[in-house]
Amino acid sequence: MTDVAADIPSDSPGLTRIYLDHHATTPVDPRVVQVMARVMTEQFGNPNSAQHAYGQEAAMVVRGAAAAVAALVDGQADDVRFTSGASEALRMALAYACDRRRQAPLLVAASRIEHPALIEELLAGERDGRYRIVWMPVDANGRVSVDTVRAALKADVDLFCLMAANNEVGTIQPFAEAAGLARQAGAEVLVDATQAAGRIPLSVAESGYDYLVLSGHKLYGPKGVGALIGPDLGEAPPPRRYAFHNSTPNVPGIAGLGEACRLRVLEMADDEIRISDLRDRMQVMLQDALPGLVVNGDIDARLSNNLHISIPGVQNDIIVANLRDVVAISTGAACMAGVDAPSHVLQAMDIEPWRQDSALRISLGRTTTAPEISLAAALIIQVVRQFQSPIESAA
Numbered sequence: 001m002t003d004v005a006a007d008i009p010s011d012s013p014g015l016t017r018i019y020l021d022h023h024a025t026t027p028v029d030p031r032v033v034q035v036m037a038r039v040m041t042e043q044f045g046n047p048n049s050a051q052h053a054y055g056q057e058a059a060m061v062v063r064g065a066a067a068a069v070a071a072l073v074d075g076q077a078d079d080v081r082f083t084s085g086a087s088e089a090l091r092m093a094l095a096y097a098c099d100r101r102r103q104a105p106l107l108v109a110a111s112r113i114e115h116p117a118l119i120e121e122l123l124a125g126e127r128d129g130r131y132r133i134v135w136m137p138v139d140a141n142g143r144v145s146v147d148t149v150r151a152a153l154k155a156d157v158d159l160f161c162l163m164a165a166n167n168e169v170g171t172i173q174p175f176a177e178a179a180g181l182a183r184q185a186g187a188e189v190l191v192d193a194t195q196a197a198g199r200i201p202l203s204v205a206e207s208g209y210d211y212l213v214l215s216g217h218k219l220y221g222p223k224g225v226g227a228l229i230g231p232d233l234g235e236a237p238p239p240r241r242y243a244f245h246n247s248t249p250n251v252p253g254i255a256g257l258g259e260a261c262r263l264r265v266l267e268m269a270d271d272e273i274r275i276s277d278l279r280d281r282m283q284v285m286l287q288d289a290l291p292g293l294v295v296n297g298d299i300d301a302r303l304s305n306n307l308h309i310s311i312p313g314v315q316n317d318i319i320v321a322n323l324r325d326v327v328a329i330s331t332g333a334a335c336m337a338g339v340d341a342p343s344h345v346l347q348a349m350d351i352e353p354w355r356q357d358s359a360l361r362i363s364l365g366r367t368t369t370a371p372e373i374s375l376a377a378a379l380i381i382q383v384v385r386q387f388q389s390p391i392e393s394a395a
Contacts, residue, residue, distance in 0.1 A: 018372045021328045022305055022365035023167050023195060028256070029220040035259040036222065036252045047249055058251050065258025066234060069227050072197060072261040073212060075204035081233040082225060082254050086194040086215035087117035089228035093190050093211035094121055095239035096230075097159045098130060100188070109134040109152040109182075110161040111144045111173075112348040115192055118161060119344070136162075141298040142171040142349050149178045153185040160187040164196035168332055168345040168361055169297030170306025172200065179207045194218055194226075198264035199272055199303050204229060216253065220366065221260030225253035271366045276304035278373050279364055283307055285377040290384055294355055296346070307362040310355035313389040319360060322383045327376045330361045 019027070039061055047062050049055030066080040083089040098106050108131050110122060125131035134152045136144050144162060153160065160182035165172045179189045188210040193202055198219035204212055211233075215226040238246065287293050292312040311319075316331040323329065332343040342356040360380075364373075 017326055017328070018376045019328045020362050020364060020368070020372075020376060021330050022368075023170075023218075023361060023363040024330060025217045025223065026220045026365055027367060028217075028222055029260060029263060031263060032221055032256045032259045036256040039252045039255040043251070043255075045251075047251060058249075061251055061255050061258075062249055065254045065261075068258035068262040068265075069214070070204075070229070072265055073193070073202040073204050073214070073229060074206065075212070075229050078234045079204070079229050079231055081228045081230075081236065082249060082257070083228055084224055084250075085217075085226040086115070086192070086213050089213040089215075089226050090115065090118045090190075090192060091121050092228055092239060092242060093213065093230075094118075094125070094131075094159070095241040096211065096233070096236075097188055097190070098241070099239045101158050104130055105132045106130060107132050107134065107155065107158045108161060109136060109155070109157040109159070109187070111136045111138060111163070113138055113142055113166055113168075113345045114161060114163055115167060115194065116344070118192065138348050140349055140351060142166050142169045142296075142345060143298050143301070144173055144178070146174055146177055146181070149174075149181055153182060153187065157182070157185065157187045159190060160185075161190045161192070163192040163194075164202065165193075165200065165303050166297070166345060167195045168343055169308045169349070170195075170302040170363075171298040172196070172301045172303065176203075176207045179209055183208055195303060198261070198268055199305065216257040216260060219260050219264055222253050222256040225250055225257045227257065267366070272304040275364050275366065275368065278368055278370060279305060279307050281370070282362070282364075282373045282377050283309075285374070286380065289377075289381045296349075296351065296355065296359060305364040307364075309360050309362070310351075310358045311360070311384055311388070312354060312358065314358060314384050314387050316358050316360050318387050319380065319383050322387070323379060327379055329376075329380075331359060332361060 043057045043061050045054030045058035047055055047059035067077040069080050070077045112135050122131055122133055126133055134155050136148050136152050138144050162173055162175050162178050164175045175191050182189050190211040191209045192213050194215045197214035210230045212229040217223040290311055294310045296308040296310060320331055346356040346359055
């Protein structure tokens with residue numbers, strides 16, 4: 001394994017490690033930490049203890065956070081149900097949809113590039129008779145076409161599922177238009193906005209999503225907290241598959257999610273312009289130095305922080321392993337790390353095998369700097385040139 005850390009210039013203080021894996025998780029904003037610390041030490045009551053001021057103050061914190069989350073997606077505070085994260089929110093949305101249908105199986109349309117948490121729950125439900133699934137294919141850019149949506153809805157679908165933006169290649173889906181078509185067809189709509197929330201505008205009010213999912217740690221908030229947003233879900237009893245006593249709310253985490261959402265409302269537009277510019281600069285650096293490099297996903301409709309590339313002649317795990325101590329990038333979704341198989345997203349896109357085997361996911365964030373981009377690009381280029389097959393790289 002090459003020691004790329006030795007090649008970091010001595011005049012680059014603080015650039016001993018560079019974090020470019022923001023799709024996996026984001027660093028918690030220090031302002032969010034301050035809010036959480038205050039709640040833990042000063043507003044530590046149980047919001048279910050309505051008999052005294054401590055509980056009432058904690059309940060006010062939860063209500064304020066719900067309003068902040070709702071503001072980020074143009075929704076209503078009463079529609080926000082807090083969860084332990086996006087995975088739980090997705091499973092809960094499916095369970096609510098089953099309860100509302102009240103007749104098994106639920107007919108679900110979903111794209112083949114949804115998050116594994118959704119796909120695995122759908123497959124498990126298909127095996128035990130809870131769901132029937134209409135799988136929607138994607139094109140070579142990882143995009144579900146509107147025509148594909150129309151074709152799927154002809155099956156008299158009960159629940160339509162489409163992520164707002166993909167967590168690997170960053171492609172932004174036509175989710176608002178698709179939701180409109182689904183509602184016209186009489187289907188409920190589930191939008192996984194885990195990667196999109198805080199990066200692109202979302203409007204529950206305009207699009208009328210029945211279930212929208214987001215996660216705190218993807219938008220500079222804490223791990224272990226997320227939200228399921230939909231009509232009257234805030235105070236709704238758990239779905240039948242979740243028929244248990246509601247646990248004590250994670251008030252510090254909820255407060256952190258609320259503050260993270262509040263800050264995204266204020267800063268998202270400016271941040272994403274700057275991040276997009278840095279992403280484009282890094283893309284040009286890599287393309288100029290590495291002939292044959294391919295950018296995956298929809299270049300004209302992708303998240304501003306996403307750069308998903310394939311480099312001929314070198315396996316992606318070799319690059320990641322040789323950079324692991326200095327540049328944090330990945331070969332795909334964090335939840336699938338260690339799985340010795342191509343990404344289900346890239347397989348669904350049906351791109352060439354070499355592009356799947358050499359794919360790298362680089363994702364920037366609001367704290368990423370121009371010097372970090374330049375140095376990370378240089379180190380990636382160095383490792384590729386060391387291990388790249390001369391025959392394949394010249395092809």
